[in-house]
Structures are given as structure tokens and as C-alpha cells.
Amino acid sequence: MDQTVLDSQVYPYTTQPHSQCITINQIDGSSSGEGSKPVKRRRKRRSRGSSATNEEDVATIGGMLRKRKLTDEQMNMLEYSFENEHKLESGRKEKIARELGLDPRQVAVWFQNRRARWKNKKLEEEYAKLKRQHDTVLLGQCHLESQILKLTEQVSEAQNEIRKLSERLVQETSTNSSSSSLSVEANYAPIEFEFSPDTNYSIPFYTMDNNYLQNMEYWDGLFV
DNA sequence: TTGTGTTTTACGACCTCC
DNA sequence: GGAGGTCGTAAAACACAA
Numbered sequence: 402m403d404q405t406v407l408d409s410q411v412y413p414y415t416t417q418p419h420s421q422c423i424t425i426n427q428i429d430g431s432s433s434g435e436g437s438k439p440v441k442r443r444r445k446r447r448s449r450g451s452s453a454t455n456e457e458d459v460a461t462i463g464g465m466l467r468k469r470k471l472t473d474e475q476m477n478m479l480e481y482s483f484e485n486e487h488k489l490e491s492g493r494k495e496k497i498a499r500e501l502g503l504d505p506r507q508v509a510v511w512f513q514n515r516r517a518r519w520k521n522k523k524l525e526e527e528y529a530k531l532k533r534q535h536d537t538v539l540l541g542q543c544h545l546e547s548q549i550l551k552l553t554e555q556v557s558e559a560q561n562e563i564r565k566l567s568e569r570l571v572q573e574t575s576t577n578s579s580s581s582s583l584s585v586e587a588n589y590a591p592i593e594f595e596f597s598p599d600t601n602y603s604i605p606f607y608t609m610d611n612n613y614l615q616n617m618e619y620w621d622g623l624f625v
Numbered sequence: 626t627t628g629t630g631t632t633t634t635a636c637g638a639c640c641t642c643c
Numbered sequence: 644g645g646a647g648g649t650c651g652t653a654a655a656a657c658a659c660a661a
Contacts, residue, residue: 470633470634470655470656471633471634488647488648489647490647491646491647506635507634507635509647510634510635510636511633511634511635513635513647513648513649514633514634514635516648516649517649517650518632518633520649
């Protein structure tokens, strides 16, 4: 067999699988030292040949078992099949395996791995979507907070204005009261004032009238 | 060339469903 | 109980920067 062709389909797979140097949680529970939590035991990894069902699947080169890498054509067919249906019932598995010249076990494994990749991708997309939504909400929150700040400043300015005017009014009323019998309304046209021109918000104008004067006490209490 | 990170293939453990 | 699923991981293959 042509070496290039062989290499395109199979790759080194050791006859002494690294399962010998197994893993982390393989051993007995005693080594973990963590009492209550159940420890997963990892068995020895089987050598590739033990599950293979045909010769092609366990080609050997230089004493090494070789694991097969799927060809582009096989990959395309599997992808096409996966697009139609992510699950794999046994009849379909056998059929695909036959058509592609693969071990049904290989087809099953490929679908398992493909589903895992698909799931990961979905999770990433979902995460990105949620992050975008979160960022939008944050932006809205910032906007609202800046509006609150602006409005608070405007309220504060308005309160100062009202205080000044009320003081002026009280002072002038007291100096005129002895010399004039005219009412406040007669001497002073209602005083109106606006907030800063850059504001976009419709804030009611405050008009000096009798109601205002009657409520002075109430307002003064608020200003303290 | 080599070190390192990522992808692909494969497997074991465990779970669920019929 | 068996078939087929997920999950976590090993190890080979691959990509790529230094």
C-alpha cells in the first residue's frame, strides 16, 4: 500500500496505550484522600485493536497500531447525515457505516463527538447573546442614572431659586406693609422662572400666588 | 526545530429509557 | 438488562509562533 494513502487514513496508535500511565482518578479511592465524594475510576484504556472489527481498522506500521483518521469524503457524508438528524438509531448507524466502509462503532463515536461540538457551539452562541442583552441593559441603566443626576441638579437649582425669591418676597412685604394697603398680588406680578435651557424635560413653572404664600411654611420645611 | 495550544478520534464511567 | 445517550478525558494529529 502506498505510504501516502496509508498516512492519510491511519495514524500511530501505540500498542502500549498510555492507559498504563493512567490518570488522575484512576487508582483506588484511598489515594485521593477526599472521603465523601465518590471517585470516578478510570479503567485501563483498551488497545485500539481490541475493539476493531476489520483489518483496515487496525493497520500496523513498524509495530505500532494506527488509528484511522476519516477521509474528507467520509467526513462530508457524516456531516451531511448529522445535519439531517443528530441522533443515530441503530439501523441508520449500520447503513452509514456500510456506505462509508467504517466500523459502526466509529460512526457512533463520531456522532457522539459531533453532538458534543454542536452543543458547545450552541452554548457559546447562547452566552454571546446573553452578554449582548446584559450589555444593553447596563447601557440603559447608565443612561437612566445620568438622567437622575441631571434632574437632581435641576431640582436643587430650583429649590435655591425658590428660597431666594421667598426671602425677597418676605422682606419686601414686611417693609411695605405699613405704608401700603395693596395686596401682594397688586404690587407684584406673578413671578415665573424656568430651568436651564438645555433641559429636555417638562418641569412645571412655579408661579408666585396666594397658594404659594400659604404654603411657604411647608416649603421652608422641605428646604432645611 | 520545538514548544504549545487546539482539534479529532476514541474510550470509560455513569445515566436514562424502554 | 441492554442500547444509546452525555460527560470528562487521553492521546494522536495538526497548526503556528518563536
